Amino acid sequence: DKAAVCKELRSMVQDAHAALADLRSRNAEEAFRKALVLLETSPAKRSQELGLSTLDVLLLLYGRALALTEIGQLEELVEAQTLLEKIKSFEERTFQCLVFYAVGKVFLRENRFSLALAQFSDSLQTVKNKITPGKLTWPLTKEIVKETQPEYLTEVLEQAIELCKFPPIPDAICRLEKCLVPLKAEIYLTDPDFKGYIRICCCESCILEYHTACWKSLKTAFSDKNEKDFLKESCFTPDCFGKICKIQLFRPTGLLKCEFVAAISKPLIPKKPKLNQKCSSPRKLKSKEEHKLTRKQHKLSFQEKQAINDEILQQMEDPATHSQQKVPFVSSVSSAWRLYRDPVLLQTSQNVELLREEKCLHVSDLAAALRPWLELDSSRGNHVAERMLNLQQEPLATLRQAVDLLLERKNRVWARVLIHLLSDCEDMNPKLSRWVIQLNNAGLNAARSFIERHAEHLEQLDLSFLLNFGPLQDAIIEKFGTRTELFSSSVTVTEHLKQAPPHDMRLFIWTLEEHRDKYLTCHQILDDYFDFSDGHCSVIKKSENENKSxxxxxxxxxxxxxxxxxxxxxxxxxxxxxxxxxxxxxxxxxxxxxxxxxxxxxxxxxxxxxxxxxxxxxxxxxxxxxxxxxxxxxxxxxxxxxxxxxxxxxxxxxxxxxxxxxxxxxxxxxxxxxxxxxxxxxxxxxxxxxxxxxxxxxxxxxxxxxx
Ligand SMILES: [Zn+2]
Ligand SMILES: [Zn+2]
Known part of the structure; x- marks a missing residue:
């Protein structure tokens, strides 16, 4: 009956790979599953009797994982991950490039682009290192497994990497500060766990979006009012004086479920009359005419260019071409900005390739420096923080994994800690070094002016709570000797800060940011600091009391x-x-x-x-x-x-x-x-x-x- 089993198995595998190629993923999954069950239920060492190698068994597991990923529902993705873990446990090193690739595909299906990118890059590197299983066929058939051909795998990996580097713009971004959805704040209609979202617009053009679950939790803070009752309420953006004028609820199908609109009359802002130069002499009038003419010509050529730009835009918006085309750089920059919403995180993401290659900073040093921040975040239930903490124990962890996790968590303070550490490194890539030093110094300068500017405000707050945070406690108590001495002395925390070295000032601001939920009145000044002061080196120097607008x-x-x-x-x-x-x-x-x-x-x-x-x-x-x-x-x-x-x-x-x-x-x-x-x-x-x-x-x- 060995021949009969063999025949049955072959026909299952044939069905499976044909369905997989055909994108009939449920059929493929079923056929692979049956084939695997057949091997398991047969007498021990059945696979060897049938002439199947370990690689053959791995291929069946791999095929099933691909089919599950292709189905792409939550449950199936979890199952795919379990299978891939199982494949890893075989420790077949030539198969690792396929495992990285398949894990990357799972992340990609979840729209977690930075995690997917790390996997695809590892896979590509392994292929470049020529650690591949060699050309394989699906067990008992003559059909080649395409991904075992290095040229093919390299090509699909390069495409996937490109996509992950410049991910599509999310359909919405959840604005709940501690977003409840564990994976990410970006909302894509294609997310496996997509359950709809809400969009709130104010008359000053703010657009705030929330996961349905996050919105529900936010709503409880407003004693569970109906959506409609939020109309004409103040906008949630801290510095915005607008009123909410539109609320849209989107179904799990992505379609509009309902919409509430309120007419709100905006206060009119008087427009400043345009200044025209007065012309006196005929000579001047003539030259002005000529000048106007040339400007008209320029405008014309501008309009032509505009038409070309519109065309590009249309192409980008056309969903049919969009999925195949590489996303143009223009949209990738703006999508990166929307993704990070922080200048230092954005710049870090732009320099991520250089950072990944950087040897001067060891991941364990970064993890050690971040430890108190990670522990704080992890104590609040964040899993990314936990994973970063674990990196310190993993001997093979790389800086690149840490940077990827950091970007995934999008934590402003962690990014700045990284910059600070790098600024102390020697023998760094010169381009990276220039950027890091500049950014670090900008942060220190901004910290000094933050303390100067807001000392009065800080003086009114009870800051002693922040001293429970280890690093700040260490920095301040170092100067005072003991904690009791600090609290018995007449010097307030703020007074102390005013004389502290800029590093301590900055540490204080970082600590404040990480405890911002306790200091509601500081949100605006913190956002100003992180959004506009420390992330760049502006040449615009305005005096303090001058209005910024x-x-x-x-x-x-x-x-x-x-x-x-x-x-x-x-x-x-x-x-x-x-x-x-x-x-x-x-x-x-x-x-x-x-x-x-x-x-x-x-x-x-x-x-x-x-x-x-x-x-x-x-x-x-x-x-x-x-x-x-x-x-x-x-x-x-x-x-x-x-x-x-x-x-x-x-x-x-x-x-x-x-x-x-x-x-x-x-x-x-x-x-x-x-x-x-x-x-x-x-x-x-x-x-x-x-x-x-x-x-x-x-x-x-x-x-x-x-x-
Ligand atoms: Zn959310
Ligand atoms: Zn607003």
Whole structure:
């Protein structure tokens, strides 16, 4: 009967792989399962009698795991993971590349892109190391298992890696601070556990989304009001004065279940009248006409470009082409931003390749430095923190695993601890080193001004609770001797902080952030610190009592005492007659550092006025510019400001476009040198995160963010 069993098994395997190739995953799963059952129920060592090797058995398990993943429901995915663990336990090293690949596919099916990426990368590396099982056929058949062909596997892995690096934009992002869904805050309709979500819009254009479960828990805080009753309530965004004007509930099918809308009249913001230059002489009038004409021509070419951009956008939105195409860079940047919502996390994710290769920092050092933070998070039930804690015990753990977990958890403080540790490392990749040191110093400077600025506010809070946190306790008590001495002394925590070294100030802010639920009045200042102060090195230095909003600073006359300098290019030197002065009197250039010897050339001033109008109409748009200022050199920043103005006006341009680079020959030597150092004009621009390459054009990141 050996022949009969053999025949039965062969036909099962044939059914199984045919169904798998056909994407009839339930059929495939069933056939693989039956084949495995047949082997198990037969007398001992049956597989050997039938001429099956260990690899053959592994292939059957692997095939079933793939079929389960393809089915993609919660239960099946759990089952697939169990099977893959079982395959791992065989410790067949040539099979590991397939295991990594299959585990990656499970994560991918769950839309956990950073975890999937790590698995796919490991698989690819193993294939590159030539540790593969060699070409195999499905047991008892002549059909080749495609993934055992290195070229094929390499190709699918490279595609998968690309997808994970630039994941699609989530359909929604849960805003509950401690999101209850264990896997992730990003919501995709394709999530295996997708159960619908709610979207709340306010009249100031905030959009807040929540998992259905997270919303239910949030609602209990409002004594379980009906959704409809939230209309016209204050927006949940801390600094927003808007009222909730729309609530949409989405079903588990992704379809709109119901929608509540309320009409809310917004207070009108008076629009500032546009300033026109007064022209007196006929000569001037003529040159102005000519100027208008050239601008019209530029506008025309801009419209053409716009049409091309629209086309690209449409292609991106077309779901049929979307799934196969590589996601364009533009959308990947904005999706990364939406994913991390924090400048340091975003930059870490952008440097993740370099970080993964970095040898100077050992994972156990990182885990040790993070330990108190991880324990805190883990004590609140977070599993990622637990997994990171376990890394310290695993002798084979890599920095890369830690960085991936860190990015998965998206913890702002952990990312900054990583940067701090790296800034102490020697022999690091120079590019990485520059970035890390710059970011670390920016954090320390921001911490100092945070304490200075908010000392009064902090003084009113009971901060003693924070001293229970080990690292802060150590730092502060070190200065005082003992805990009782600290509490019996008349010096308050805040007073102590004011004299503390910047490292301690920063540690305090981090501790405050990790205990923010206890300090409700600090949410805004903490968000300002993490969103806008420490993650970049801005050249915008405004004095403390100056209002941050460009809207409100408009129209205020510049103080006569402030020095004002002009950036006049040789060759375009122009006098500034009295009738042109009013533009300058209006503080139009408030976004430039007042101490910099730069100003906008006269022929661009009208365009600047237009730009200002746009700039002010989108009040928050300016924040992106601040976040993206990763470069502290004031000369460079002023040049970037100048080119940003041009791109703002004309949209993306080729670097050689005379509109953009026509004036370069007239630039001061110091500016020329900076560009040479960067390896040319285009690379100079791209060194700043404000600019990105769109096809053959250079554009503003801000535009990409708006996509
Ligand atoms: Zn949630
Ligand atoms: Zn709002």
């Amino acid at each position: 460009p809207m409100k600073s408009r129209g205020r006359k510049k103080k006569a005492k402030e020095p004002r300098a002009y950036y006049v290019f040789p060759g375009t030197r122009a006098s500034t007659p009295a009738d042109e002065q009013d533009l300058f009197e209006d503080d139009s250039l408030s976004f430039l550092h007042p101490g910099d010897p730069f100003s906008v050339p006269s022929h661009l001033r009208e365009e600047v006025a237009d730009f200002e109008e746009q700039y002010n109409s989108r009040r928050h748009g300016g924040h992106y510019k601040m976040i993206l200022d990763n470069n502290p050199d004031p000369t460079k920043e002023s040049l970037y400001d100048y080119f940003a103005l041009i791109l703002e006006e004309h949209g993306p341009l080729e670097a050689e476009d005379p509109l953009l680079s026509g004036e370069l020959v007239n630039f001061p030597a110091v500016a020329q040198l900076k560009m040479q150092e960067a390896g040319g004009f285009e690379s100079f621009l791209l060194e700043s995160l404000r600019f990105i390459k769109i096809g053959s054009h250079v554009g503003l990141m801000k535009h990409a963010m708006c996509l």
